[in-house]
Amino acid sequence: xxxxxxxxxxxxxxxxxxxxxxxxxxxxxxxxxxxxxxxxxxxxxxxxxxxxxxxxxxxxxxxxxxxxxxxxxxxxxxxxxxxxxxxxxxxxxxxxxxxxxxxxxxxxxxxxxxxxxxxxxxxxxxxxxxxxxxxxxxxxxxxxxxxxxxxxxxxxxxxxxxxxxxxxxxxxxxxxxxxxxxxxxxxxxxxxxxxxxxxxxxxxxxxxxxxxxxxxxxxxxxxxxxxxxxxxxxxxxxxxxxxxxxxxxxxxxxxxxxxxxxxxx
Amino acid sequence: xxxxxxxxxxxxxxxxxxxxxxxxxxxxxxxxxxxxxxxxxxxxxxxxxxxxxxxxxxxxxxxxxxxxxxxxxxxxxxxxxxxxxxxxxxxxxxxxxxxxxxxxxxxxxxxxxxxxxxxxxxxxxxxxxxxxxxxxxxxxxxxxxxxxxxxxxxxxxxxxxxxxxxxxxxxxxxxxxxxxxxxxxxxxxxxxxxxxxxxxxxxxxxxxxxxxxxxxxxxxxxxxxxxxxxxxxxxxxxxxxxxxxxxxxxxxxxxxxxxxxxxxxxxxxxxxxxxxxxxxxxxxxxxxxxxxxxxxxxxx
Numbered sequence: 001x002x003x004x005x006x007x008x009x010x011x012x013x014x015x016x017x018x019x020x021x022x023x024x025x026x027x028x029x030x031x032x033x034x035x036x037x038x039x040x041x042x043x044x045x046x047x048x049x050x051x052x053x054x055x056x057x058x059x060x061x062x063x064x065x066x067x068x069x070x071x072x073x074x075x076x077x078x079x080x081x082x083x084x085x086x087x088x089x090x091x092x093x094x095x096x097x098x099x100x101x102x103x104x105x106x107x108x109x110x111x112x113x114x115x116x117x118x119x120x121x122x123x124x125x126x127x128x129x130x131x132x133x134x135x136x137x138x139x140x141x142x143x144x145x146x147x148x149x150x151x152x153x154x155x156x157x158x159x160x161x162x163x164x165x166x167x168x169x170x171x172x173x174x175x176x177x178x179x180x181x182x183x184x185x186x187x188x189x190x191x192x193x194x195x196x197x198x199x200x201x202x203x204x205x206x207x208x209x210x211x212x213x214x215x216x217x218x219x220x221x222x223x224x225x226x227x228x229x230x231x232x233x234x235x236x237x238x239x240x241x242x243x244x245x246x247x248x249x250x251x252x253x254x255x256x257x258x259x260x261x262x263x264x265x
Numbered sequence: 266x267x268x269x270x271x272x273x274x275x276x277x278x279x280x281x282x283x284x285x286x287x288x289x290x291x292x293x294x295x296x297x298x299x300x301x302x303x304x305x306x307x308x309x310x311x312x313x314x315x316x317x318x319x320x321x322x323x324x325x326x327x328x329x330x331x332x333x334x335x336x337x338x339x340x341x342x343x344x345x346x347x348x349x350x351x352x353x354x355x356x357x358x359x360x361x362x363x364x365x366x367x368x369x370x371x372x373x374x375x376x377x378x379x380x381x382x383x384x385x386x387x388x389x390x391x392x393x394x395x396x397x398x399x400x401x402x403x404x405x406x407x408x409x410x411x412x413x414x415x416x417x418x419x420x421x422x423x424x425x426x427x428x429x430x431x432x433x434x435x436x437x438x439x440x441x442x443x444x445x446x447x448x449x450x451x452x453x454x455x456x457x458x459x460x461x462x463x464x465x466x467x468x469x470x471x472x473x474x475x476x477x478x479x480x481x482x483x484x485x486x487x488x489x490x491x492x493x494x495x496x497x498x499x500x501x502x503x504x505x506x507x508x509x510x511x512x513x514x515x516x517x518x519x520x521x522x523x524x525x526x527x528x529x530x531x532x533x534x535x536x537x538x539x540x541x542x543x544x545x546x547x548x549x550x551x552x553x554x555x556x557x558x559x560x561x562x563x564x565x
Binding site: 040062063064065066072073076077078079080081082084085090091092093094097098101102124125133134135136137138139140141142143144145148149170171172173174177185186187188 | 291292293317318320338339341343345347348351355364365369386389390392396416447448450451452504508509559563565
């Protein structure tokens with residue numbers, strides 16, 4: 001993706017990066033007063049940005065058992081004590097994933113993954129060689145729980161043909177499996193709402209329950225987008241553009257939220 | 266009150282081969298490393314391990330070739346990389362692996378802790394984990410319906426490990442435990458175990474516990490043995506006590522990339538040292554431990 005970032009930087013006078021557009025688009029997916037289950041990295045940066053702009057009453061839960069933390073140091077992961085700092089509650093899976101997520105009170109769940117396919121199914125479990133040999137990765141952890149149970153699921157991944165295949169190599173976390181409705185699948189959560197990449201925002205608001213283009217990031221061409229997507233993508237005409245981060249959003253991201261560019265590379 | 270403080274060697278000697286051990290770590294936090302090292306030294310074999318989110322302790326035991334089955338939700342070493350020994354064992358078919366999700370493990374342990382044989386959950390439906398486990402592990406989960414509403418559920422078998430091992434920052438000699446910071450599935454996991462062993466960083470007088478008993482997450486009457494080992498989770502972190510040791514985790518993350526280097530790591534850091542005190546000397550001693558010691562306000 002380096003070439004795309006470079007191109008973006010060339011085109012945007014303010015030097016806005018693909019990561020910054022991506023994380024701002026993710027922040028715009030949460031509303032004030034909502035409860036979100038987040039992971040470390042871009043989802044957390046997005047939620048902190050939302051909280052410091054349009055959603056000051058956003059509640060953030062980490063599966064490990066942390067609510068509404070205000071860390072001052074960048075964490076390397078969910079098990080890093082840096083992310084526990086100044087939380088308002090320390091609990092565990094049964095609270096965060098159980099009595100909140102499973103109970104049905106989590107509005108938005110953010111997940112990442114190795115792959116996301118055209119039905120919004122996510123793979124975090126394994127990759128397959130051409131001969132079918134499986135290579136295991138991290139697995140679900142709370143990913144399947146979030147995808148199964150959150151009212152809206154937002155998937156954040158880098159764009160690429162292998163990251164967005166027609167069908168995932170392993171279905172860890174269900175979206176609209178084979179285009180079926182969530183009710184038909186027996187699932188309570190609303191399913192995938194957005195896939196946010198460094199090239200575009202995809203959505204599922206169509207009868208076939210397949211990913212379609214919501215908006216394309218400035219600096220990306222339709223050709224690039226289609227070349228980097230492993231499934232057919234309907235492109236509306238005119239092509240909607242993802243809003244660029246505002247001056248204030250950029251200032252917060254660069255000066256306050258991730259000045260060391262740990263996540264916003 | 267009974268004094269349950271025992272050496273790790275004595276405790277591990279009492280665990281038979283083939284046991285199901287639930288481990289209380291999460292990625293690179295509060296792993297019972299001192300316990301895992303001793304299990305490796307004593308070469309306990311054909312173990313089943315269960316855990317919500319696996320970390321270094323499980324990777325060590327699988328890397329040492331002592332594990333035949335894992336029941337897990339997921340796992341990694343956070344940004345230090347994947348749990349490569351475990352992933353290699355899954356790739357090669359060297360272990361049976363029951364992969365589900367974090368909440369599935371917490372629910373399974375909760376059922377075990379409550380003494381009920383199964384528990385319904387709305388996770389896993391329509392996933393490949395479900396599809397594979399339905400045929401490969403019908404003793405672990407099945408599809409079912411609510412008898413009142415007819416809603417679809419996954420019925421998870423209650424999990425009752427032979428031994429649960431949880432690493433805590435503070436305990437008294439009777440096994441009353443406090444956990445500072447988040448505690449993932451530790452409470453249910455501890456109480457689901459047929460036997461419960463705790464490893465504590467600090468051993469405090471019972472009177473200290475009695476001052477704030479609302480902080481007790483694991484009550485002593487359930488605990489069989491208390492292992493007292495400062496820096497017993499190194500190189501993973503114990504919130505309020507010390508940070509993870511990034512230098513050592515980087516070293517480990519290099520070593521576990523190949524079985525040969527993993528074996529060398531085990532020789533150097535597990536079989537080499539006689540006990541955890543010698544291990545701590547080998548990984549930098551008092552100077553290094555002081556460097557990773559938690560700062561009072563931040564807890565890391």
